[in-house]
Amino acid sequence: MEWVNTVAGFIVGLLVGLTGVGGGALMTPILVLLLGVAPQTAVGTDLLYAAITKTFGSWVHGSKGAIDWVVLRRLASGSIPAALLTLWLLSTHKPDPELQHLIMRGLGLALALTSLSVLFRTQLHRIGQHLRTEKPIEFKRYQGALTVLAGLILGVLVTLTSVGAGALGVVMLVYLYPYRLTPTRLVATDIAHAIPLTLIAGLGHSAIGSIDWPLLGMLLLGSVPGVIIGSHASHRIDGKWVRQLLAVILLMTGGKLLLV
Numbered sequence: 001m002e003w004v005n006t007v008a009g010f011i012v013g014l015l016v017g018l019t020g021v022g023g024g025a026l027m028t029p030i031l032v033l034l035l036g037v038a039p040q041t042a043v044g045t046d047l048l049y050a051a052i053t054k055t056f057g058s059w060v061h062g063s064k065g066a067i068d069w070v071v072l073r074r075l076a077s078g079s080i081p082a083a084l085l086t087l088w089l090l091s092t093h094k095p096d097p098e099l100q101h102l103i104m105r106g107l108g109l110a111l112a113l114t115s116l117s118v119l120f121r122t123q124l125h126r127i128g129q130h131l132r133t134e135k136p137i138e139f140k141r142y143q144g145a146l147t148v149l150a151g152l153i154l155g156v157l158v159t160l161t162s163v164g165a166g167a168l169g170v171v172m173l174v175y176l177y178p179y180r181l182t183p184t185r186l187v188a189t190d191i192a193h194a195i196p197l198t199l200i201a202g203l204g205h206s207a208i209g210s211i212d213w214p215l216l217g218m219l220l221l222g223s224v225p226g227v228i229i230g231s232h233a234s235h236r237i238d239g240k241w242v243r244q245l246l247a248v249i250l251l252m253t254g255g256k257l258l259l260v
Helices: 002-019 023-034 039-062 069-091 097-119 121-134 136-161 167-176 183-208 213-233 240-258
Strands: none
Touching: 002 023, 002 039, 002 213, 002 240, 023 039, 023 097, 023 136, 023 240, 039 097, 039 136, 039 183, 039 213, 069 136, 069 183, 097 121, 097 136, 097 167, 097 240, 121 136, 121 167, 136 167, 136 183, 167 183
């Protein structure tokens, strides 16, 4: 049944390339709910899966846009320390049922937030545009600090649940930089930030021992061609309706995990 893992990897990679919705929001629930992988192992495996998959996706998207390094540095200055601290806290606890339950609850919350961010992305963008236009001085004054705070939140969520680096990160940037980041620069910057974050978090989970290496290999066998195909197709196909459908599915999945 290992081919099932490869098919799952291909489908998730295709959707990530096509819609930009984070791989963790799709893959981790599949591993936990459908394939029966332990939550902490699913998170650790998915983090390295996401880092490698997003690298191939950024190769395609990056050739069509530019990374905003100022925004990236602000995000990383919050997310990387937060990821390292979360990894340290995880390393001090054995993978007992209480920790697995905490990860499941965190995953449910992260999925719900990701879903809502996708559904209300346009509205949040408009709020950001309004504040940037009406109160430009105050907005700029707190913009840097709020970006670092956004990175900190992403660092904790991604390391604990593997969810948040994609769709949630994009919505935070849409709100904080409503005019500075064009759609292409937004995607390129978000992916560029997600790669080191998921890589560091994934390597930390590897040190803890929560990586299923054979499973990772089978997932990548499908996801690498999937994300390349999806990334190319995203420039020809409007993936809005796919994102909306995925958001509803993620909200239902997140609610189920919160009630477990």
